[in-house]
Amino acid sequence: xxxxxxxxxxxxxxxxxxxxxxxxxxxxxxxxxxxxxxxxxxxxxxxxxxxxxxxxxxxxxxxxxxxxxxxxxxxxxxxxxxxxxxxxxxxxxxxxxxxxxxxxxxxxxxxxxxxxxxxxxxxxxxxxxxxxxxxxxxxxxxxxxxxxxxxxxxxxxxxxxxxxxxxxxxxxxxxxxxxxxxxxxxxxxxxxxxxxxxxxxxxxxxxxxxxxxxxxxxxxxxxxxxxxxxxxxxxxxxxxxxxxxxxxxxxxxxxxxxxxxxxxxxxxxxxxxxxxxxxxxxxxxxxxxxxxxxxxxxxxxxxxxxxxxxxxxxxxxxxxxxxxxxxxxxxxxxxxxxxxxxxxxxxxxxxxxxxxxxxxxxxxxxxxxxxxxxxxxxxxxxxxxxxxxxxxxxxxxxxxxxxxxxxxxxxxxxxxxxxxxxxxxxxxxxxxxxxx
Amino acid sequence: xxxxxxxxxxxxxxxxxxxxxxxxxxxxxxxxxxxxxxxxxxxxxxxxxxxxxxxxxxxxxxxxxxxxxxxxxxxxxxxxxxxxxxxxxxxxxxxxxxxxxxxxxxxxxxxxxxxxxxxxxxxxxxxxxxxxxxxxxxxxxxxxxxxxxxxxxxxxxxxxxxxxxxxxxxxxxxxxxxxxxxxxxxxxxxxxxxxxxxxxxxxxxxxxxxxxxxxxxxxxxxxxxxxxxxxxxxxxxxxxxxxxxxxxxxxxxxxxxxxxxxxxxxxxxxxxxxxxxxxxxxxxxxxxxxxxxxxxxxxxxxxxxxxxxxxxxxxxxxxxxxxx
Numbered sequence: 051x052x053x054x055x056x057x058x059x060x061x062x063x064x065x066x067x068x069x070x071x072x073x074x075x076x077x078x079x080x081x082x083x084x085x086x087x088x089x090x091x092x093x094x095x096x097x098x099x100x101x102x103x104x105x106x107x108x109x110x111x112x113x114x115x116x117x118x119x120x121x122x123x124x125x126x127x128x129x130x131x132x133x134x135x136x137x138x139x140x141x142x143x144x145x146x147x148x149x150x151x152x153x154x155x156x157x158x159x160x161x162x163x164x165x166x167x168x169x170x171x172x173x174x175x176x177x178x179x180x181x182x183x184x185x186x187x188x189x190x191x192x193x194x195x196x197x198x199x200x201x202x203x204x205x206x207x208x209x210x211x212x213x214x215x216x217x218x219x220x221x222x223x224x225x226x227x228x229x230x231x232x233x234x235x236x237x238x239x240x241x242x243x244x245x246x247x248x249x250x251x252x253x254x255x256x257x258x259x260x261x262x263x264x265x266x267x268x269x270x271x272x273x274x275x276x277x278x279x280x281x282x283x284x285x286x287x288x289x290x291x292x293x294x295x296x297x298x299x300x301x302x303x304x305x306x307x308x309x310x311x312x313x314x315x316x317x318x319x320x321x322x323x324x325x326x327x328x329x330x331x332x333x334x335x336x337x338x339x340x341x342x343x344x345x346x347x348x349x350x351x352x353x354x355x356x357x358x359x360x361x362x363x364x365x366x367x368x369x370x371x372x373x374x375x376x377x378x379x380x381x382x383x384x385x386x387x388x389x390x391x392x393x394x395x396x397x398x399x400x401x402x403x404x405x406x407x408x409x410x411x412x413x414x415x416x417x418x419x420x421x422x423x424x425x426x427x428x429x430x431x432x433x434x435x436x437x438x439x440x441x442x443x444x445x446x447x448x449x450x451x452x453x454x455x456x457x458x459x460x461x462x463x464x465x466x467x468x469x470x471x472x473x474x475x476x477x478x479x480x481x482x483x484x485x486x
Numbered sequence: 487x488x489x490x491x492x493x494x495x496x497x498x499x500x501x502x503x504x505x506x507x508x509x510x511x512x513x514x515x516x517x518x519x520x521x522x523x524x525x526x527x528x529x530x531x532x533x534x535x536x537x538x539x540x541x542x543x544x545x546x547x548x549x550x551x552x553x554x555x556x557x558x559x560x561x562x563x564x565x566x567x568x569x570x571x572x573x574x575x576x577x578x579x580x581x582x583x584x585x586x587x588x589x590x591x592x593x594x595x596x597x598x599x600x601x602x603x604x605x606x607x608x609x610x611x612x613x614x615x616x617x618x619x620x621x622x623x624x625x626x627x628x629x630x631x632x633x634x635x636x637x638x639x640x641x642x643x644x645x646x647x648x649x650x651x652x653x654x655x656x657x658x659x660x661x662x663x664x665x666x667x668x669x670x671x672x673x674x675x676x677x678x679x680x681x682x683x684x685x686x687x688x689x690x691x692x693x694x695x696x697x698x699x700x701x702x703x704x705x706x707x708x709x710x711x712x713x714x715x716x717x718x719x720x721x722x723x724x725x726x727x728x729x730x731x732x733x734x735x736x737x738x739x740x741x742x743x744x745x746x747x748x749x750x751x752x753x754x755x756x757x758x759x760x761x762x763x764x765x766x767x768x769x770x771x772x773x774x775x776x777x778x779x780x781x782x783x784x785x786x787x788x789x790x791x792x793x794x795x796x797x798x799x800x801x802x803x804x805x806x807x808x809x810x
Contacts (some may be wrong), residue, residue, distance in 0.1 A: 074550070139553050142553070157775065307667045307668045448773065453499070456668075479575040482574060
């Protein structure tokens with residue numbers, strides 16, 4: 051037990067040893083340089099690690115047939131992915147190509163452990179212009195060459211239950227927050243709630259806080275990258291979100307303990323709530339047994355009137371990026387693989403299976419991406435989505451502010467009233483813990 | 487290695503021209519040679535990682551340097567100053583977390599020990615089904631930790647959990663469904679789950695200790711007029727003292743450093759009221775990419791535990807002679 055605590059501090063060292071041991075095995079299949087064997091860490095996008103492997107394997111086989119390059123895929127669960135990447139960055143030994151959460155892009159860019167996609171590298175994978183500009187905006191700090199390219203894109207939308215809306219006599223999904231609260235109150239009755247939220251989830255909370263703060267004209271970092279957590283706009287954004295439980299009472303207080311990243315969506319799918327703000331999840335909703343005819347998607351509402359300086363942002367640019375490890379000895383083969391994974395047919399096939407959005411424009415010609423829901427999400431991604439702050443402290447910011455919001459939600463749910471001053475205090479405390 | 491020793495023997499012989507000169511170095515080296523593997527592995531497993539941990543605590547190790555962490559800038563005592571500055575948010579929350587952990591540890595320790603003693607004394611004398619009862623007592627300890635604690639997580643959910651179903655729907659003890667995983671009650675939940683998890687260990691160790699107490703001592707005490715309470719007070723407890731001394735120390739260290747229970751019960755970010763120090767350090771180092779400060783906190787924690795352990799052991803050293 052004692053050693054576990056220590057591990058937190060020195061896992062980096064231990065991982066280095068483990069990874070060195072693991073990655074040495076990849077040399078066995080290597081042989082000549084034009085037919086190297088690549089190691090690919092894929093994030094968990096499907097229903098299980100095994101499921102991901104089954105989905106990816108045919109594409110990797112096809113790639114080997116085309117180029118002679120063999121790719122060994124390992125699907126890494128989200129709970130381990132960042133740890134494993136940090137271990138690889140520390141030891142200099144890791145996979146050749148890997149998936150990263152796109153909000154980590156700037157933080158990982160700062161580690162200098164990943165290959166830069168400068169113009170030459172971009173040209174090798176078919177050029178920058180192939181990509182959706184929204185997706186491309188979340189690949190690193192502005193002004194620096196990105197260290198990743200977008201692979202799967204996601205955006206937040208407002209899912210609503212068409213049947214519930216019709217029964218309550220509401221003609222169209224809410225376009226403003228005032229409408230959302232009014233609709234929510236109409237839909238809330240005993241045991242049924244207007245809107246469900248994942249109030250105990252650090253990542254869901256921080257994404258909501260960021261979007262709402264953009265709408266208020268706020269920001270958590272100024273242009274020079276300095277933290278500005280405690281501003282009236284940020285306080286107003288968080289207050290508005292907490293008030294869904296506290297004042298508007300359209301959200302079940304129990305949602306404050308939802309932290310598994312599935313519970314709010316499951317409440318929506320099983321008819322316990324009529325709305326949920328979520329990333330594209332047609333596949334999950336089907337699995338949870340929701341009738342496809344009842345599912346409606348609209349952009350997240352905006353304030354009315356817009357506050358001064360407020361931006362029309364309804365979502366973060368969410369998604370998965372593809373990065374090449376600097377320590378990899380087969381950079382050319384790595385780029386060939388990146389090009390293949392972002393090619394139109396592979397993009398179409400994989401995004402269709404995962405229910406995410408392609409990151410290259412050409413892929414949208416497929417009729418599967420011409421449905422109303424996908425069009426709504428593509429529209430959000432191209433027009434009203436903003437990338438999370440592209441600063442090296444992004445991961446810290448997510449953790450600190452997200453955790454503060456968990457505690458504020460817990461206070462509101464257990465009957466303590468959360469005021470602007472409480473939020474300001476929590477934001478100040480969070481900012482003090484940021485380290486440069 | 488033996489060769490080297492033999493070759494150096496003449497040098498030793500010059501200084502000490504005594505008869506058994508050729509053999510002596512060999513005989514002296516042998517114990518060290520036999521110990522060498524143990525020392526090597528002790529170094530590898532304990533000393534080197536600890537030294538690396540202390541070294542990291544003196545670095546400004548953030549994501550900018552992990553790629554080449556040996557060249558991270560030296561921070562001197564800065565990480566320690568940050569962790570111990572209780573006017574600042576980092577130090578203040580570390581101190582809060584420390585007191586939460588102290589309260590948690592004391593409660594879990596005392597309750598687990600009392601339950602363990604009661605259970606062991608209750609099953610001391612033979613009765614029908616004693617084996618069954620003892621086995622049932624040990625189940626929480628035998629279950630895989632993650633499976634056991636995640637079950638508690640489901641039971642403690644506000645809307646769908648079994649605990650609120652029994653308390654609110656069946657017994658009508660509470661009207662508003664209380665929260666158990668967030669807010670002030672989260673501390674209570676954490677203590678209950680940890681006691682549930684730890685008391686069988688106290689039970690097991692005390693049961694083993696009871697086996698070594700001779701029955702004629704109880705008979706003698708009974709003849710002198712001692713009842714059940716008297717027997718426990720004058721025979722059981724004094725005879726268990728050596729066992730208890732170790733048991734309490736082990737339980738203290740385990741509970742204080744417990745990571746799995748809070749992590750499984752609450753996930754990555756524990757509620758403020760149940761922010762145990764192990765999770766807190768994990769959050770302030772790994773999750774926020776701040777390995778230097780996290781290491782400094784770990785070293786401080788290690789120092790605290792060493793002081794407590796050393797104090798505890800030396801406090802009992804004098805008395806241990808009485809029973810030797």
